[in-house]
Amino acid sequence: MSEAFEQPVLIYDRIAANRRRTFLLMILFFLVVAGASTAVGIVAGLPPGLSPIVLVFVLAFAAFSYFGSDSVALRVSGARGPVSQAEERDLYRTVENLCIGAGLPLPKIYVIEDGSMNAFATGRDPDHASVAITRGLLDKLDRRELEGVLAHELSHIGNRDTLLMTTTVVLVGLLALLADLAFRMTWYGAGRRRSYNGKNSNGAAILLVVALVAAILAPIAARIISFAISRQREYLADASGALLTRYPEGLASALEKISGDADPLDAATKATEHMYFVSPLSAHKSSLNNMFASHPPIEERIKLLRAM
Secondary structure: OOHHHHHHHHHHHHHHHHHHHHHHHHHHHHHHHHHHHHHHHHHOOOOHHHOHHHHHHHHHHHHHHHOOHHHHHHHHHOEEOOOOOOOOHHHHHHHHHHHHHHOOOOOEEEEEOOOOOOEEEEEOOHHHEEEEEEHHHHHHOOHHHHHHHHHHHHHHHHOOHHHHHHHHHHHHHHHHHHHHHHHHHHHOOOOHHHHHOOOOHHHHHHHHHHHHHHHHHHHHHHHHHHHHHHHHHHHHHHHHHHHHHOOHHHHHHHHHHHHOOOOOOOOOOOOOHHHEOOOOOOOOOOHHHHHOOOOOOHHHHHHHHHHO
């Protein structure tokens, strides 16, 4: 088998493996959401058959929030645009060529006037997508490296990652609110009066404590799972971007340059960290912090790209 044939095979294997892992993580995530919703229903004193109603409201709110998330993300990041071809000719042409190769509609293109090196994609589907690139990325990378980063972000759009990550982030936030609600209801006695008045007050009390603990721990578990999903999405976008450009070294070289860049992204926050090409916040060093990291280690991404 020739080297030219082996490389796409390895990339396709990487894509398939990451999709399987993401699918399993999403199943686990929704099981956590369902369990937390049922637990909150128990704490609130709802009959067992009515507890899943809480889950319905959570999912409905997530769907509602999704449609406006892209404009919020662009506004929070300070992105300027959409820019025209006359304003950013080289950038526009590069994105256009990559979209033709990927079979994607041309997204709206935004520029963040910041000296740091980063980018992100957003939008609920390829027909409503946007790509934002920092000025530092445009100034500090060469053409092949910039193509690699843009191919990575366009792969997020093509793989529907923006839909997945928006949904998980909204649900994690809602689970945190549900946990707070469960704690407050328990503090003020909601559910406790009904439970202790029954014939099996000891059993009801144990169930109430278990439900409260589950409601409080669920957001932590969900956050870990959402970050694991985010890391798998980054690996998948790396592999897909390398397949699109047929040049993994361009993306690997861009990651090396970005890892050595000390210019911080001023507009970045914990809430938006997961969107970016690389984490715009301080690096995570310990194994415990790695569980809560929204991105894989850059060194690992470079190693996998060069193994392709």
